[in-house]
Amino acid sequence: xxxxxxxxxxxxxxxxxxxxxxxxxxxxxxxxxxxxxxxxxxxxxxxxxxxxxxxxxxxxxxxxxxxxxxxxxxxxxxxxxxxxxxxxxxxxxxxxxxxxxxxxxxxxxxxxxxxxxxxxxxxxxxxxxxxxxxxxxxxxxxxxxxxxxxxxxxxxxxxxxxxxxxxxxxxxxxxxxxxxxxxxxxxxxxxxxxxxxxxxxxxxxxxxxxxxxxxxxxxxxxxxxxxxxxxxxxxxxxxxxxxxxxxxxxxxxxxxxxxxxxxxxxxxxxxxxxxxxxxxxxxxxxxxxxxxxxxxxxxxxxxxxxxxxxxxxxxxxxxxxxxxxxxxxxxxxxxxxxxxxxxxxxxxxxxxxxxxxxxxxxxxxxxxxxxxxxxxxxxxxxxxxxxxxxxxxxxxxxxxxxxxxxxxxxxxxxxxxxxxxxxxxxxxxxxxxxxxxxxxxxxxxxxxxxxxxxxxxxxxxxxxxxxxxxxxxxxxxxxxxxxxxxxxxxxxxxxxxxxxxxxxxxxxxxxxxxxxxxxx
Amino acid sequence: xxxxxxxxxxxxxxxxxxxxxxxxxxxxxxxxxxxxxxxxxxxxxxxxxxxxxxxxxxxxxxxxxxxxxxxxxxxxxxxxxxxxxxxxxxxxxxxxxxxxxxxxxxxxxxxxxxxxxxxxxxxxxxxxxxxxxxxxxxxxxxxxxxxxxxxxxxxxxxxxxxxxxxxxxxxxxxxxxxxxxxxxxxxxxxxxxxxxxxxxxxxxxxxxxxxxxxxxxxxxxxxxxxxxxxxxxxxxxxxxxxxxxxxxxxxxxxxxxxxxxxxxxxxxxxxxxxxxxxxxxxxxxxxxxxxxxxxxxxxxxxxxxxxxxxxxxxxxxxxxxxxxxxxxx
Numbered sequence: 001x002x003x004x005x006x007x008x009x010x011x012x013x014x015x016x017x018x019x020x021x022x023x024x025x026x027x028x029x030x031x032x033x034x035x036x037x038x039x040x041x042x043x044x045x046x047x048x049x050x051x052x053x054x055x056x057x058x059x060x061x062x063x064x065x066x067x068x069x070x071x072x073x074x075x076x077x078x079x080x081x082x083x084x085x086x087x088x089x090x091x092x093x094x095x096x097x098x099x100x101x102x103x104x105x106x107x108x109x110x111x112x113x114x115x116x117x118x119x120x121x122x123x124x125x126x127x128x129x130x131x132x133x134x135x136x137x138x139x140x141x142x143x144x145x146x147x148x149x150x151x152x153x154x155x156x157x158x159x160x161x162x163x164x165x166x167x168x169x170x171x172x173x174x175x176x177x178x179x180x181x182x183x184x185x186x187x188x189x190x191x192x193x194x195x196x197x198x199x200x201x202x203x204x205x206x207x208x209x210x211x212x213x214x215x216x217x218x219x220x221x222x223x224x225x226x227x228x229x230x231x232x233x234x235x236x237x238x239x240x241x242x243x244x245x246x247x248x249x250x251x252x253x254x255x256x257x258x259x260x261x262x263x264x265x266x267x268x269x270x271x272x273x274x275x276x277x278x279x280x281x282x283x284x285x286x287x288x289x290x291x292x293x294x295x296x297x298x299x300x301x302x303x304x305x306x307x308x309x310x311x312x313x314x315x316x317x318x319x320x321x322x323x324x325x326x327x328x329x330x331x332x333x334x335x336x337x338x339x340x341x342x343x344x345x346x347x348x349x350x351x352x353x354x355x356x357x358x359x360x361x362x363x364x365x366x367x368x369x370x371x372x373x374x375x376x377x378x379x380x381x382x383x384x385x386x387x388x389x390x391x392x393x394x395x396x397x398x399x400x401x402x403x404x405x406x407x408x409x410x411x412x413x414x415x416x417x418x419x420x421x422x423x424x425x426x427x428x429x430x431x432x433x434x435x436x437x438x439x440x441x442x443x444x445x446x447x448x449x450x451x452x453x454x455x456x457x458x459x460x461x462x463x464x465x466x467x468x469x470x471x472x473x474x475x476x477x478x479x480x481x482x483x484x485x486x487x488x489x490x491x492x493x494x495x496x497x498x499x500x501x502x503x504x505x506x507x508x509x510x511x512x513x514x515x516x517x518x519x520x
Numbered sequence: 521x522x523x524x525x526x527x528x529x530x531x532x533x534x535x536x537x538x539x540x541x542x543x544x545x546x547x548x549x550x551x552x553x554x555x556x557x558x559x560x561x562x563x564x565x566x567x568x569x570x571x572x573x574x575x576x577x578x579x580x581x582x583x584x585x586x587x588x589x590x591x592x593x594x595x596x597x598x599x600x601x602x603x604x605x606x607x608x609x610x611x612x613x614x615x616x617x618x619x620x621x622x623x624x625x626x627x628x629x630x631x632x633x634x635x636x637x638x639x640x641x642x643x644x645x646x647x648x649x650x651x652x653x654x655x656x657x658x659x660x661x662x663x664x665x666x667x668x669x670x671x672x673x674x675x676x677x678x679x680x681x682x683x684x685x686x687x688x689x690x691x692x693x694x695x696x697x698x699x700x701x702x703x704x705x706x707x708x709x710x711x712x713x714x715x716x717x718x719x720x721x722x723x724x725x726x727x728x729x730x731x732x733x734x735x736x737x738x739x740x741x742x743x744x745x746x747x748x749x750x751x752x753x754x755x756x757x758x759x760x761x762x763x764x765x766x767x768x769x770x771x772x773x774x775x776x777x778x779x780x781x782x783x784x785x786x787x788x789x790x791x792x793x794x795x796x797x798x799x800x801x802x803x804x805x806x807x808x809x810x811x812x813x814x815x816x817x818x819x820x821x822x823x824x825x826x827x828x829x830x831x832x833x834x835x836x837x838x839x840x841x842x843x844x845x846x847x848x849x
């Protein structure tokens with residue numbers, strides 16, 4: 001193909017440098033931990049059972065999240081209704097929540113005294129027990145279904161409206177639409193989305209342990225906690241960190257081999273038109289959106305109801321922490337975009353795609369505890385790690401957001417290259433102007449979405465370095481945990497609501513910014 | 521906003537200048553000690569009034585994370601004092617060779633046990649206990665009764681939580697060889713195991729369980745801070761395991777005299793009086809009549825259980841294995 005013959009542009013070179021930096025940022029801490037280990041370690045039977053549990057719960061969670069997301073994303077793509085924008089925006093909420101907040105929200109609905117059991121009790125039915133493998137999967141679907149919906153929706157929205165017009169003119173049936181648009185789209189998007197969610201679930205620890213009901217639900221991440229805190233066996237911690245890298249590599253190769261870049265056709269970025277015969281799917285689409293919204297909103301409404309009374313009396317410390325978190329989240333978004341854009345441009349070029357995607361995914365696959373410890377070991381000889389806690393948190397959060405940004409950007413760039421890119425090349429455009437004029441305008445939507453995600457994720461994250469080197473003036477999630485740890489549960493719930501509102505607001509701001517021009 | 525931050529920056533600068541000539545005493549502690557709700561701020565102010573120094577608390581996770589950090593930093597650590605380990609961790613801490621004897625006499629300790637540790641001095645203590653709502657019926661009075669009951673309990677994972685490890689040691693101290701059988705009996709009472717105390721207590725307050733592993737002093741928080749008498753701790757006939765929180769001086773300290781002064785100050789009322797209503801534990805050197813009102817309502821176990829640091833370290837791995845196998849069935 002013509003693009004492949006091109007030498008690397010400056011942007012793509014930057015991408016290569018970024019890939020190297022990202023790789024270093026993950027592997028150097030891992031190596032630092034291994035370096036400090038006094039003895040080497042081998043995997044025992046308990047480790048293998050942790051690996052089995054980790055992989056199986058992550059695979060089930062990712063599979064269900066993606067499968068359930070498809071009808072919801074399709075419904076949101078083909079129907080226009082009042083409140084659609086709100087539903088799409090709220091889809092951003094669950095995976096931005098700190099784990100303990102999300103668990104409390106889920107328990108308010110599905111717990112022993114939750115709404116569901118109250119309803120079952122009224123009907124004279126026995127109560128549901130949330131603890132067990134199904135509870136872990138339920139929580140992971142709650143976290144990741146919205147993420148899958150949003151990522152898939154990006155794909156649907158990328159179908160040019162000219163194609164729709166043509167389809168409408170040709171009188172496409174539902175089956176035609178599936179064959180020509182939806183199936184190719186899903187083949188392109190689903191493997192990557194599955195991979196990201198699988199990896200998120202594979203480093204789960206608090207959710208798996210708390211809702212899993214006990215040590216049966218020991219994940220690799222928990223085994224790392226044990227190695228680090230209980231045994232202070234850095235060799236084991238590093239080995240288990242490597243196991244996570246191996247799981248990630250294995251999954252990436254297996255899953256991304258299935259993904260096929262598709263050409264869905266070029267367009268002139270006109271306003272989207274109605275899906276052919278959208279009204280005929282109203283019932284099924286309505287049911288999909290309604291049930292997803294109900295499932296996702298109920299826990300958040302519960303959190304809202306609990307948090308509101310505490311908001312007015314929230315201690316000043318929480319508001320100050322909120323301010324720091326907002327600044328941090330904007331900085332994180334900028335850094336994340338600066339890393340992701342060149343890297344995505346390089347990946348979209350096509351060569352060494354799997355390796356680069358793997359590098360881009362590592363940051364969510366590797367234990368925050370191992371990375372945090374490694375960073376500590378690397379920083380400590382040079383500078384006081386506590387002083388750097390917040391900047392390091394921002395950098396690590398930006399790294400953690402990278403896979404999401406890549407998931408949104410890579411398909412968009414690939415498609416823009418396949419459609420607009422050839423014309424631009426034929427016109428003799430090169431380098432930055434070519435990227436700015438031909439490619440960048442088609443990235444508004446995924447960029448806005450990805451930057452919003454990076455910012456919001458950063459709001460909710462506790463920060464790896466906080467695990468054992470906490471800043472005295474913390475971020476909002478850290479202060480929320482401190483409130484919880486000091487028995488101040490009401491204040492903590494107020495802080496959690498504030499966190500939820502801020503994360504959503506920031507996500508909405510970026511996401512909306514990205515869609516402004518796309519909608520005209 | 522802008523003006524305030526400039527003023528704030530100026531104040532910080534001036535404060536820095538004022539402190540510039542003062543020696544710095546760096547105390548590593550667990551995070552909740554230094555938080556605005558913890559004892560840290562009041563203690564810092566009180567010590568700095570007399571010490572002619574700049575006391576800096578550095579927060580690091582919880583007790584186990586604190587020890588891990590000290591081990592990672594080794595001889596190069598900036599810390600002078602480490603405050604917040606408990607006796608389940610002190611044997612490992614001594615083994616690092618990083619700590620030196622405190623060299624102080626300790627006549628005024630108010631622990632329920634004798635204290636003769638040359639390296640570590642206690643600053644507070646508490647009994648582990650299962651906390652429940654005061655209106656709970658048929659409250660179990662022992663581990664055996666608890667195992668036989670259908671009470672739902674939430675505990676913490678010993679691998680990631682110090683109270684979780686405390687429960688492991690509690691049953692080990694009370695039952696020894698019989699501990700695995702107790703765990704097997706408890707398995708069907710345990711609703712779930714959480715990574716830390718906060719999650720467990722939060723779940724309990726949500727009504728997910730009848731009882732949660734916490735401290736005998738937990739009801740005091742609800743009583744004193746929230747004027748809510750609805751929580752109680754269940755007295756167990758086997759006795760209650762102690763958590764004794766300690767501080768020690770690092771050999772690498774560049775302020776050994778100041779560090780010793782701090783440990784001496786630690787056992788004076790100015791430090792000890794801050795503990796009950798910030799850390800919600802018993803102070804280690806304060807007569808009972810000086811405790812805040814509300815503490816007299818708490819249960820007082822007849823038997824205090826505590827394994828020696830050496831025994832705790834020796835029995836730990838085996839106890840964990842028994843715990844895991846009993847709860848994994």
